[in-house]
Amino acid sequence: MDLQTLLILAxxxxxxxxxxxxxxxxxxxxxxxxxxIFVAQGEFVxxxxxxxxxxxxxxxxxTVWLLLILACMAAAMETVSLLSSEAxxxxxxxxxxxxxxPFAIAALVKVCTPLHLPLGWQVLLTMLVVMPMGPLIYRVAxxxxxxxxVLVLLIAAVAVHFVLVxxxxxxxxxxxxxTPAFSDxxxxxxxxxxxxxxxxxxxxxxxxxxxxAWFFNKTFYGKALRAVAxxxxxxxxxxISPHLAGTFSFALASAIGCLSGVLIGPLTTIYYDSGFLxxxxxxVGAIVGGMASYPLAAAGAMIxxxxxxxxxxxxxxxxxxxxxxxxxxxxxxxxxxxxxxxEEE
Amino acid sequence: MMRRTGLxxxxxxxxxxxxxxxxxxxxxxxxxxxxxxxxxxxxxTGVTGLTSFGQAAFMGLxxxxxxxxxxxxxxxxxxxxxxALALTIIIAFILGAITxxxxxxxxxxxxxxxxxxxxxxxxxxxxxxxxxxxxxIQALRLFGIELRNERLFYCIIWGVCLVAxxxxxxxxxxxxxxxxxxLKGGVSMxxxxxxxxxxxxxxxxxxxxxxxxxxxxxYAHMQRFVNPSPFGLNQGIEFLFMITIGGSFSFWGAIxxxxxxxLLKTVLQGILPKLISQSGNFEIIVFGIMIVAxxxxxxxxxxxxxxxxxxxxTSRPVTDSSDLKMRTQPSRGAPLLKVEGITxxxxxxxxxRQMSFELSSGEIVGLIxxxxxxxxxxxxLISGEVPRTAGxxxxxxxxxxxxxxxxxxxxxLSRTFQxxxxxxxxxxxxxxxxxxxxxxxxxxxxxxxxxxxxxxxxIRAEAAxxxxxxxxxxxxxxxxxxxxxxxxxxxxxxxxxxxDPLLLLLDEPAAGLRYLEKKELAALLSDLRSAGLSVLxxxxxxxxxxxxVDRIVVMEFGEKLAEGLPQEIRSNPAVLEAYLGxx
Numbered sequence: 001m002d003l004q005t006l007l008i009l010a011x012x013x014x015x016x017x018x019x020x021x022x023x024x025x026x027x028x029x030x031x032x033x034x035x036x037i038f039v040a041q042g043e044f045v046x047x048x049x050x051x052x053x054x055x056x057x058x059x060x061x062x063t064v065w066l067l068l069i070l071a072c073m074a075a076a077m078e079t080v081s082l083l084s085s086e087a088x089x090x091x092x093x094x095x096x097x098x099x100x101x102p103f104a105i106a107a108l109v110k111v112c113t114p115l116h117l118p119l120g121w122q123v124l125l126t127m128l129v130v131m132p133m134g135p136l137i138y139r140v141a142x143x144x145x146x147x148x149x150v151l152v153l154l155i156a157a158v159a160v161h162f163v164l165v166x167x168x169x170x171x172x173x174x175x176x177x178x179t180p181a182f183s184d185x186x187x188x189x190x191x192x193x194x195x196x197x198x199x200x201x202x203x204x205x206x207x208x209x210x211x212x213a214w215f216f217n218k219t220f221y222g223k224a225l226r227a228v229a230x231x232x233x234x235x236x237x238x239x240i241s242p243h244l245a246g247t248f249s250f251a252l253a254s255a256i257g258c259l260s261g262v263l264i265g266p267l268t269t270i271y272y273d274s275g276f277l278x279x280x281x282x283x284v285g286a287i288v289g290g291m292a293s294y295p296l297a298a299a300g301a302m303i304x305x306x307x308x309x310x311x312x313x314x315x316x317x318x319x320x321x322x323x324x325x326x327x328x329x330x331x332x333x334x335x336x337x338x339x340x341x342x343e344e345e
Numbered sequence: 346m347m348r349r350t351g352l353x354x355x356x357x358x359x360x361x362x363x364x365x366x367x368x369x370x371x372x373x374x375x376x377x378x379x380x381x382x383x384x385x386x387x388x389x390t391g392v393t394g395l396t397s398f399g400q401a402a403f404m405g406l407x408x409x410x411x412x413x414x415x416x417x418x419x420x421x422x423x424x425x426x427x428x429a430l431a432l433t434i435i436i437a438f439i440l441g442a443i444t445x446x447x448x449x450x451x452x453x454x455x456x457x458x459x460x461x462x463x464x465x466x467x468x469x470x471x472x473x474x475x476x477x478x479x480x481x482i483q484a485l486r487l488f489g490i491e492l493r494n495e496r497l498f499y500c501i502i503w504g505v506c507l508v509a510x511x512x513x514x515x516x517x518x519x520x521x522x523x524x525x526x527x528l529k530g531g532v533s534m535x536x537x538x539x540x541x542x543x544x545x546x547x548x549x550x551x552x553x554x555x556x557x558x559x560x561x562x563x564y565a566h567m568q569r570f571v572n573p574s575p576f577g578l579n580q581g582i583e584f585l586f587m588i589t590i591g592g593s594f595s596f597w598g599a600i601x602x603x604x605x606x607x608l609l610k611t612v613l614q615g616i617l618p619k620l621i622s623q624s625g626n627f628e629i630i631v632f633g634i635m636i637v638a639x640x641x642x643x644x645x646x647x648x649x650x651x652x653x654x655x656x657x658x659t660s661r662p663v664t665d666s667s668d669l670k671m672r673t674q675p676s677r678g679a680p681l682l683k684v685e686g687i688t689x690x691x692x693x694x695x696x697x698r699q700m701s702f703e704l705s706s707g708e709i710v711g712l713i714x715x716x717x718x719x720x721x722x723x724x725x726l727i728s729g730e731v732p733r734t735a736g737x738x739x740x741x742x743x744x745x746x747x748x749x750x751x752x753x754x755x756x757x758l759s760r761t762f763q764x765x766x767x768x769x770x771x772x773x774x775x776x777x778x779x780x781x782x783x784x785x786x787x788x789x790x791x792x793x794x795x796x797x798x799x800x801x802x803x804i805r806a807e808a809a810x811x812x813x814x815x816x817x818x819x820x821x822x823x824x825x826x827x828x829x830x831x832x833x834x835x836x837x838x839x840x841x842x843x844x845d846p847l848l849l850l851l852d853e854p855a856a857g858l859r860y861l862e863k864k865e866l867a868a869l870l871s872d873l874r875s876a877g878l879s880v881l882x883x884x885x886x887x888x889x890x891x892x893x894v895d896r897i898v899v900m901e902f903g904e905k906l907a908e909g910l911p912q913e914i915r916s917n918p919a920v921l922e923a924y925l926g927x928x
Contacts, residue, residue, distance in 0.1 A: 037450055037453075037454070039457075140637075141637045144641045145640060145641060148640070149394070150450045151390070151394065151395075151396055151450070151453075152640055152644075154396070154450060154453055155396070155585060155589055155636065155640065156636070156637055156640050158398070158582050158585070158636075159586070159632070159633040159634075159635075159636035159637050159640075160633060160637065161633070162579075162582065162629040162630070162632055162633035162636075163629070163630050163633030163634055163637075164633075165629065166625075166626070166627050166628075166629040166630035166633065167630060169623075169625045169626075169627070170621060170623070170625075170627065170630070173623070174625065277461075280457070280458075280461070283454070284458070287451075287454060291450075317469040318465070318466075318469060320461065320462070320465045321462045321465045321466055321469070324458040324459075324461045324462040324465075325458070325459075325462050327454070327455060327458040328439075328440075328443065328455065328458070328459075331443050331444055331447070331451060331455055332443045334447065335443050335444065335446045335447055
C-alpha cells in the first residue's frame with residue numbers, strides 16, 4: 001500500500017468514524033435515559049438522505065405521511081391516557097402540541113417542495129420532517145412500556161425497526177439515491193485531495209459534538225438529562241420528568257440520525273435499508289464504550305471506522321464480517337475487566 | 346383431562362395435515378421447523394429472561410455444515426449432524442461465556458453481531474456457494490430408505506418437534522429446571538442454594554442453539570438446497586416475534602406463534618404487494634406493529650388467553666417417604682460460626698469495622714442495630730454475597746470468608762431474603778424444592794429424559810415436609826405469588842430448611858408481619874432450635890427478639906456496640922442511647 005492509498009483510506013475512515021461517533025452518542029443517550037437499545041436509530045439516517053433526495057426532485061417525500069400518521073396515533077394515545085387519568089382539561093393543550101407542528105410542517109413541505117429552494121433550505125425541511133418522528137415514536141411505541149425490562153424494550157425497538165424499514169421501502173422504493181454534494185470545493189494538502197463533502201462531515205460532527213458537550217455540561221436541561229441517565233428514580237424525585245427526558249433524547253436521536261444521513265448522502269448510495277447497518281456500526285462503537293461513556297464510544301466509533309475502511313482495501317468481501325466480529329473481542333475484554341457480576345435490572 | 350384432550354386434538358390436526366395437499370404439508374413442515382427453534386427461544390427468553398437474535402444464524406450453521414460436508418466430502422447426513430451440533434455447542438459456549446457475565450442486554454447485542462457476520466460469510470465464502478447457495482444436498486437415509494417424500498419428512502419434523510417439546514417440559518420440571526426458572530429474578534437466590542447462575546444461563550443458551558441447529562439440519566435435508574437468505578438477521582428477529590405473539594412463557598406459545606406468523610406471512614405476502622402494487626416484503630410493517638401492540642396490551646401473547654380457558658395443571662402428588670440424606674447436627678453448644686475482625690469498606694466508606702462474634706450450635710442469636718448500622722452487610726458477608734475487606738469467618742471446621750456463596754451453601758449455611766423471592770408461575774412446593782438443589786445431583790440429561798423421577802419425588806416429599814413444618818400444607822399447590830407476605834416469608838424459611846442447613850440465616854424475617862404472624866414465626870423458630878438447628882437473625886423488631894433469642898449482638902455505625910443476654914441488652918446504657926437517643 002502506498003502513501004496515497006493510505007491517506008485516501010484514512011480520509012474515508014475519518015468520515016465514517018465521524019458519523020458512527022454521532023450515532024453512538026445518540027444511542028448511549030437514549031439508552032441511558034430510557035433504557036431502550038434503539039436499534040431503529042439507523043432508519044433515520046436513510047430517511048434523512050431519502051427525504052432530502054425527494055425534496056430535491058420536487059416530490060413530496062412519503063415520510064411526511066408517516067409524520068402525520070404518527071402524530072395522529074400519538075394524539076389518540078394521549079387522549080386515552082389523559083381521559084383515563086381524568087385530566088381532560090389538559091387535552092386541548094396536549095393535542096395542540098402533538099398535532100399542530102407536524103401538520104404545519106407538512107403544509108410547509110407541500111408548499112416549498114416544488115419551489116426548488118437552495119440546498120440549505122432543503123436540508124432544513126428534511127430535518128423538520130424527520131426530527132419530530134423520534135419523539136412521536138417514543139410516545140407511541142416506548143412510553144407505554146417505560147416500566148418494562150430492557151429486554152422488552154429491545155424487542156419493541158426491533159419491531160419499530162421492522163416497521164420503519166418496511167415503510168422506507170413503501171415510501172422510497174428499492175432504488176438507492178445519492179444526493180449532490182454540499183460543495184464542489186476540494187482541498188489539496190500535500191498529495192491528498194480532500195473532498196468538500198468530507199470537510200462538511202468533519203466540521204459538522206465536531207461542531208455537534210462540541211455543542212452536545214456544552215449542552216450536557218453547562219445547561220440546566222443537559223444536566224437534567226444526565227441526571228435521568230444516571231439515576232431515573234432519583235431524577236424523578238427531584239422533579240425531572242422521565243417522559244420529558246425520554247422525548248428529548250429521542251428528538252436528539254432522530255435529529256442526529258437525519259443529519260448523518262444528509263451528510264453521507266453525497267458520499268455513498270443510500271437505500272431504504274442502508275441505515276440499519278450504519279446504525280449498527282454506530283452501535284458497535286457504543287458497545288466499545290460500554291453503553292455509558294461518551295468519549296469511549298467516540299473512540300470505539302473510530303476503531304469501527306478505521307477497521308471498516310482498511311478492511312475494504314484488503315478484504316473487501318469481508319468488510320462487514322470484520323466490523324461485526326470486532327464486537328466479540330471487545331466484549332471479551334469488557335467481560336474480563338468487569339469485576340462485578342451484573343444482574344437484576 | 347381437558348389438557349390431554351387438547352393434546353390429542355393437536356396430534357389429530359397434525360395427522361390431518363399430513364393427509365392433505367402438498368401445499369399444506371410444506372407449510373406444516375415449515376411451522377414444525379420454526380416451532381423447534383421457537384421452543385428453544387421460549388426457554389431462553391420467556392423462562393430465563395435472556396434473548397438471542399442469532400437463532401436463525403445457528404439454524405444456518407446446522408444447514409450449511411451439513412450442506413457442505415455432504416456435497417463436498419460426501420459424508421452421510423448423520424455424521425454431519427454431529428459435526429453441526431458440535432460446532433453449534435462450541436460457538437454458543439463462546440458467545441455465552443463472553444457475554445453472560447455482563448448485563449442481560451449484551452447477549453442479544455452479541456447475537457445480532459454474530460447473526461450479521463455469519464450471514465455475510467454465507468454469502469461471501471466461495472465454498473459456501475455465495476448468494477447462489479448449495480444445491481443437490483443428499484437426502485436423509487433411514488434404514489436404507491431415502492426420505493424424499495414430503496409427507497414422511499413432515500412427520501419426522503413434527504416427531505422431532507414433539508420430542509423436543511417433551512424434553513424441554515421435563516427439563517423445566519427438574520432440579521436444574523426449577524433453578525433456571527428462578528433466574529429471571531436475579532441469580533442471588535439460586536446461588537444461595539448452591540446453583541451457578543452463569544452455568545445455568547450458559548446451558549439454556551446452548552440448548553436453544555442446539556434446537557435451532559437441529560432445525561437447520563432438517564431444513565437442509567428437506568429442501569436439499571440452501572442459500573443465505575433464510576438465515577439472516579431478519580429471520581432471527583422473526584423467531585423472537587413468534588414467541589412474543591404466541592406467548593413466551595409457554596412452549597405451546599412457541600408453536601402457536603410459529604403457526605400464526607408463518608400463516609400470516611404467507612397470506613400477507615400474497616396480498617400486500619398487490620395492494621400496494623409494488624414488490625417487497627411489506628409484511629414486516631404489519632409484524633412490527635403487531636409486536637408493539639402485543640407488548641403494550643397483551644404481554645402474555647395468544648397462549649396466555651388460551652391458558653386462561655384451560656383448567657389449572659394438576660401437580661404431581663406427593664409421595665410419603667423422604668429418603669434424602671440428612672446432615673447430622675453438631676452437638677449442642679459446639680462452636681459453629683466464628684466471625685473474627687471482619688471489615689468491609691466501600692472505597693472510603695467503612696460499612697462494617699472489626700466485627701467479631703460467635704454462635705454456638707443450637708443457639709438463636711439476634712443481630713440488631715438501628716437503620717444503617719451495617720447489619721445487612723454483615724449478613725451478606727457471612728453468606729458470601731459480599732467479599733470482605735479484612736478479617737475472617739469460620740463455619741464449623743472451614744474458613745468461609747473468601748468463598749463464594751455457592752460454596753458456603755454447600756457447607757450447610759442456608760439463608761432467606763429480606764425481599765421475598767417468589768418466582769412467578771411457580772407453585773409453593775416448587776419454590777421450596779429449589780432449596781434442595783444440592784441434595785440430589787441429577788443433571789440436565791437425566792432430567793430431559795425423565796430418569797430423575799425417583800430423586801425428584803424425594804425432593805418433593807422433603808419440600809412437603811418442610812411446608813407442613815411451617816404450617817403451609819394447604820397452600821402447597823397454590824401459586825406462591827398468591828400468598829400473603831407473611832406466608833411468603835414462611836415459604837422463604839421452608840425453602841431454606843429444605844437445604845437441610847446447619848445454620849439458618851434469616852434476614853429481617855418479621856418485617857411487615859402482623860402481630861399473630863410474628864407469634865407464629867417465633868414459635869416456629871423455637872421449635873427449630875429444639876430440633877437442634879442454629880439460627881442467626883438480623884432484625885429490627887426488639888420485642889420480637891427479646892423473648893426468642895439466646896443472645897443478642899448489637900451493631901451501630903458498622904461496629905459492635907454490645908453483646909449479651911436479652912435482659913442485659915435491654916438495660917445496657919449504650920444500647921439505650923443508640924436506640925432512644927439517651928434516656
